[in-house]
Amino acid sequence: MPSKPATKSAPKKAPEPDWKAIATILFQDVLFATNHLSFPGGSGTIYNSETGEMRHWKTRFADSLELVPGVKIDREAMFAMGLPKKQRAKWFKDREEAAKKRRRGYDQAMS
Numbered sequence: 502m503p504s505k506p507a508t509k510s511a512p513k514k515a516p517e518p519d520w521k522a523i524a525t526i527l528f529q530d531v532l533f534a535t536n537h538l539s540f541p542g543g544s545g546t547i548y549n550s551e552t553g554e555m556r557h558w559k560t561r562f563a564d565s566l567e568l569v570p571g572v573k574i575d576r577e578a579m580f581a582m583g584l585p586k587k588q589r590a591k592w593f594k595d596r597e598e599a600a601k602k603r604r605r606g607y608d609q610a611m612s
Contacts, residue, residue, distance in 0.1 A: 523568045530565050534558070559583075 538545070538558060546555045563574040581592045 518568075518570050526565050526568060530562055534562075 545558050547558055547561060548555055559579055560576070563576055563579060566572050567574055578593075578596075581589055584592060
Protein backbone atom coordinates (compact mmCIF):
# COMPACT_ATOMS: atom_id res chain seq x y z
CA MET A 502 0.00 0.00 0.00
CA PRO A 503 1.57 3.32 -1.04
CA SER A 504 2.10 5.82 1.72
CA LYS A 505 0.70 9.29 1.49
CA PRO A 506 3.19 12.01 0.65
CA ALA A 507 4.12 14.18 3.58
CA THR A 508 2.07 17.33 3.54
CA LYS A 509 3.50 20.53 4.76
CA SER A 510 1.14 22.42 6.94
CA ALA A 511 0.63 25.93 5.73
CA PRO A 512 1.96 28.63 8.02
CA LYS A 513 -0.77 29.92 10.27
CA LYS A 514 -2.01 33.31 9.29
CA ALA A 515 -3.17 35.88 11.73
CA PRO A 516 -6.94 36.23 11.66
CA GLU A 517 -8.17 38.80 9.18
CA PRO A 518 -9.12 42.02 10.95
CA ASP A 519 -12.79 42.87 11.14
CA TRP A 520 -12.61 45.83 8.76
CA LYS A 521 -16.32 46.53 9.00
CA ALA A 522 -16.11 46.88 12.80
CA ILE A 523 -12.98 49.05 12.54
CA ALA A 524 -14.61 51.29 9.93
CA THR A 525 -17.74 51.59 12.08
CA ILE A 526 -15.71 52.66 15.13
CA LEU A 527 -13.72 55.20 13.11
CA PHE A 528 -16.92 56.54 11.53
CA GLN A 529 -18.52 56.92 14.97
CA ASP A 530 -15.47 58.86 16.17
CA VAL A 531 -15.57 61.20 13.17
CA LEU A 532 -19.31 61.69 13.64
CA PHE A 533 -18.74 62.42 17.33
CA ALA A 534 -16.01 64.93 16.49
CA THR A 535 -18.10 66.81 13.94
CA ASN A 536 -21.08 66.97 16.29
CA HIS A 537 -19.44 67.65 19.65
CA LEU A 538 -15.92 69.01 19.27
CA SER A 539 -16.62 71.91 16.94
CA PHE A 540 -17.55 74.36 19.70
CA PRO A 541 -14.96 76.71 21.23
CA GLY A 542 -13.79 76.33 24.80
CA GLY A 543 -14.56 72.68 25.62
CA SER A 544 -12.11 70.69 27.74
CA GLY A 545 -11.92 67.81 25.28
CA THR A 546 -12.72 65.19 27.90
CA ILE A 547 -15.33 62.54 27.29
CA TYR A 548 -17.27 60.69 29.97
CA ASN A 549 -17.80 56.99 29.30
CA SER A 550 -21.03 56.07 31.09
CA GLU A 551 -20.30 52.33 30.83
CA THR A 552 -16.90 52.45 32.57
CA GLY A 553 -17.31 55.70 34.49
CA GLU A 554 -13.98 57.06 33.25
CA MET A 555 -13.08 60.42 31.76
CA ARG A 556 -10.81 60.36 28.71
CA HIS A 557 -9.49 63.01 26.38
CA TRP A 558 -10.89 62.80 22.86
CA LYS A 559 -7.35 62.38 21.46
CA THR A 560 -6.95 59.18 23.48
CA ARG A 561 -10.25 57.89 22.14
CA PHE A 562 -9.21 58.57 18.55
CA ALA A 563 -5.75 57.03 19.08
CA ASP A 564 -7.35 53.87 20.49
CA SER A 565 -9.62 53.67 17.46
CA LEU A 566 -6.81 54.21 14.96
CA GLU A 567 -4.70 51.52 16.63
CA LEU A 568 -7.39 48.98 15.72
CA VAL A 569 -6.00 49.14 12.18
CA PRO A 570 -3.24 46.51 11.89
CA GLY A 571 0.24 48.03 11.80
CA VAL A 572 -0.83 51.42 13.15
CA LYS A 573 0.84 52.64 16.34
CA ILE A 574 0.14 56.14 17.62
CA ASP A 575 2.93 58.05 19.35
CA ARG A 576 0.85 59.41 22.19
CA GLU A 577 3.60 61.61 23.64
CA ALA A 578 3.97 63.40 20.31
CA MET A 579 0.19 63.55 19.95
CA PHE A 580 -0.18 65.42 23.24
CA ALA A 581 2.91 67.56 22.54
CA MET A 582 1.06 68.93 19.52
CA GLY A 583 -1.26 70.66 21.99
CA LEU A 584 1.59 72.68 23.52
CA PRO A 585 2.16 76.32 22.62
CA LYS A 586 4.33 76.75 19.51
CA LYS A 587 7.66 77.48 21.26
CA GLN A 588 7.26 74.68 23.82
CA ARG A 589 6.21 72.26 21.08
CA ALA A 590 9.24 73.14 18.94
CA LYS A 591 11.55 72.68 21.94
CA TRP A 592 9.93 69.37 22.84
CA PHE A 593 10.41 67.96 19.33
CA LYS A 594 13.97 69.35 19.10
CA ASP A 595 14.92 67.75 22.45
CA ARG A 596 13.33 64.50 21.36
CA GLU A 597 15.27 64.46 18.09
CA GLU A 598 18.55 65.18 19.89
CA ALA A 599 17.92 62.31 22.33
CA ALA A 600 17.20 59.99 19.39
CA LYS A 601 20.47 61.05 17.70
CA LYS A 602 22.40 60.32 20.90
CA ARG A 603 20.82 56.87 21.12
CA ARG A 604 21.65 56.17 17.47
CA ARG A 605 25.26 57.35 17.96
CA GLY A 606 25.62 55.13 21.01
CA TYR A 607 24.19 52.18 19.09
CA ASP A 608 26.46 52.81 16.11
CA GLN A 609 29.53 53.01 18.35
CA ALA A 610 28.56 49.81 20.15
CA MET A 611 28.15 47.99 16.82
CA SER A 612 31.53 49.10 15.44
